[in-house]
Amino acid sequence: MTRTTTDSTSGTTSAPTTDAADEPADPYLWLEEVRGDDALAWAAERSAETEARFASAARSALQERLRGILDDPDRLVVPSRHGEWMYDVWRDAQNPRGLWRRCGRDAFRAGTPEWQVLLDIDALGRAEGTTWSFSRAIHGPAGTDRVLLQLSPDGGDATVLREFDLATVAFVTETPFALDVEKTSVAWISADELLVATALAGGGSTDSGYPLTARVWQRGTPVYSGFTAIEAATTDVGVFVSVDRTDGMATATVDVAHDFFHSEEYVWDAALGAAPKLVAAPQDALVAVHGASVVIRTTTAWTVAGHEVAAGSLLVGPLETVTDGDGSGLEVVFTPTSTTVLDSWRWTKRRLVLTLLDDVQSRMLALDPSDGWRATDLDLGASPDDLLSAGVATADADEDDELWIVVRGFLTPPTLIVTDAVDQGPTTVARSRETFDATALAATQHWAVSADGTRIPYFEVGPREHAAHAPVLMNGYGGFEHALTPEYPTLVGPAWLESGGVYVVANIRGGGEFGPAWHLAALRENRHKAYEDFAAVAADLVDRGVTTADRIGCHGRSNGGLLVGNMLTQFPERFGAIVCGVPLLDMRRYTRLSAGASWIAEYGDPDDPADWEFVRTFSPYHLIDPGRAYPPSLIYAATSDDRVGPAQARKMAARLLADTDAQVHYLEPVEGGHAGTIENAATAALHATIYAFLDEVLVRRPA
Structure with missing residues (x-):
């Protein structure tokens, strides 16, 4: 798939262009200077306070255990x-x-x-x-x-x-x-020629901080001397490149992303230096080239060659039919149902393999293009006793039909199997060591009802027989059509489940659990639906007698950080703790911080007064009410994060500390980028601090 942009900081700031006379001045703009001396000193002081606050023998022991898991010499290798x-x-x-x-x-x-x-x-x-x-x-x-x-x-x-x-x-x-x-995007055309998109050497960058141009670069010449194949507008998200070399071809593709979900694809035979041609597909579709073929997944309904194709469908046909024709050669090879949707696809030598989500659990199909796209379910060799997900880890379509697949579940450690998409026969290659005792645990799926009556699924993992008022940790995302599927809780298990906690994953709208429509349902002015969904799951846990509101914690990162930031400010009475990682929080200025401008299609443009009217309703930084009681929170970011950046996390923590009586803790390691950490030791330390915080405010809270 060619859509590879990511969800947000360069460290520079600029004043908003909209009239903000009706808003109070922001006293924490100085914290947006990511590498500024005062801002770094503030972050270091707050981080030191947090580390000291949760230092204990128990935290140190957990850190060592988590690090041992991450450094395990016999852990699963997924190559x-x-x-x-x-x-x-x-x-x-x-x-x-x-x-x-x-x-x-x-x-x-x-x-x-x-x-x-x-x-x-x-x-x-x-x-x-x-x-x-x-x-x-x-x-x-x-x-x-x-x-x-x-x-x-x-x-x-x-x-x-x-x-x-x-x-x-x-x-x-x-x-x-x-x-x-x-931030460079690059692909090989031949051994001595590249297709490259970079801001370097005069290439320029967009307002979102991504490359503005795609150039062909020959070995031994300066990159700026290569001819410019495609140039975007500064208001676009950016230009991203790839080259498909199936069957010895060299088909260059340039994705000009106008926003996060709308792009134009240009293709050409790079080996012959042909002129780029526009792929005649909807701008909101996902497009991928495979040899002489093209694969298109629709996001909204599309009428092509006189026939309407449903949203979320997959079409395959000759590439030339969408560069020089009317699309009449395209065939629909998958159409979603109300419960089964396409998650991803992967080619092998003779098959097109689809990974499907059926009520948010995985199935895989092998389609045979030589037999009218006949579909065969792939045997994943998995036990039906757990809620499972599966995905292709690696394959080489130029070589054969071999598929390396990872299968995992909430109680099933990741297992690497190898099979053949044509002549099936799954073989287990390796299995991850269990990181926690799951013998007394169960994984189940439940459904909550959101404010507008929509049924929202969620996974619950915990003791088969747990005491009333169990401590609960919720996780969610709800954005960018990203689906949360069953995942082995490598660190959550030993840190939370093993001691009697309950772990919940909420499949709220905004994600891709039920295809593109599930995502579109919580876009822009409908963003509130994602937050209502998550709050509804929290309420359902209480209604079912699993726990009480003051013993529910939630943890979200990035867009998930925005989610839990809204739980903190809009639904504080439903939670006992908030863990907010590498988050978006200041939705007034998010477009002016790092890659924020690339997400306007998801959230709206705060510089447009009409958009700001709804964006302000889910901007946690602006929803802080000095007179309201808030649950304890731990907010963390990374100085080196050049996607979202630490500015919004810093400002949120500073305002909460200054304007409310809430218990607020802040952490900001220097390295780690948007992932938060690089080294295993740093990952173990971060999670040990998170669970020390949760242990104090949730687990040891009197029932």
Whole structure:
């Protein structure tokens, strides 16, 4: 799929363009200066207070246990496949930044891998004085040993680009492809030619901070000397590139994202240098090229060649039918139902494999294009005793029909299986070690009723027989068509479930659990529905006798941080604790902080007075009421986050501390980017602090 933009900071600020005379001045704008001395000092002081506040022997013991799980030398490896090699980045106590390595496919499948270390990222950092983190490896065309590596200096989205030679196991020194730190999108056309989108060398960036242009770059020439294939407008989200090399072709694709959900796709035969052609598909559809074919997933209903295709459908046909024709060659190969929707797709040599969600649990189908797209259910070799999800981890469509699939559930550790999309026969390759005792636990699915009468599903994991008023930790997201499916609670298990807590995952609107319509139902002026859904799940837990409101905590990150920020400010009486990570919170200024402008299609434009009328209703920073009682909260961010950034988290914590009597704690590690952490030790420390907070305010609260 070509839509690869992400959901938000550069550290710069600017004044709003709308008339804000009716609003009080913001006294915390200085905290938006991400690397400013005063702002950094404030963040460091608050973080030190939080760490000291929750320091204890129990917290330290949990931290060590979590780190041991993350550093487990026998933990499951889920590699990526390229030809006869399997690649992985391995992190542990001795290699906190990781070893980029590979082993033979047959040996890995047999359970006897002999790993060859290609790059020691810790050693590279020591040699160069930069604490690099591994971001991505982009392998060159078949028959070459070249790889483009993207490395981040701090865990953020901006990376350097360096060319690596697998034959010599070293960086290329003679006329290499290399770029400095930037949010760059790049793909191989041939061994000596790239398609690149970058702001560097005069390429320019959009208001959202993504590349403005796509250029063809030949080895040995400056990147700015390459001809510009496509140029977007500064008001667009950005330009993103890919090259499909199926069957020896080199089809270049440039995605010009006008907003997060609307884009135009341009394709051309890069090997011949042909002129780009626009793909005649709806701008809200997802488009992917595969050899001479194109795959299109609709977001809204589409009338093509005189026939209406339902929203959420998948069509396949000759690429030329949507570049030079009217789309009449497209076939509908999947149509959703009220409960079953398309989650993703993946090609093998002879099959198109669909991952479906059926009431938010996974099924996989293999479609045969040579037999009228006949569908066959894939045997995942999984037990039906758990709520499960599955996804393709890796495949090489140029080689064969082999699929490497990860199957997991709330009580089922991730299991790596390998099967053939044509001649099935799943084989378990490896299974993750259990990280907690699940013998007395059960995973169930329930349904709450939201304010408008819509039924909202949620998963509940906890003791089969638990005491009334059990402490509950809720998780949710509800945005960007991202679905929350059953996932093994690797850290939640030992930190929460094992001691008697209940864990809940709410499948609220705004996500993709029931296809694009589920997402569109909570967009922009309908955003409140996502928050009403989550609050309804909290209320249902109380109505069912699982717990009481003061023993419910919730944890959300990024857009999920905005979700729990609204639980704090709009539904404080339904929660006993809030954990808010790397969040959006100031919806008045979010478009002016880092990549925020790219999400206007999701939330609305606060600089448009008409939009601000509804955006202000879910801007937690503006909903703080000094006279209202709020549950205790822990807010965390990362200084190096160049997607959402720490500014909004800082400001929210500062205003709560100054204007209310609420118990507020703040954490801000310097590294980690939008993920929050890079090294296993830092991940364990963050989660240990989160659960020490939850233990104090929920678990030890008198029933």
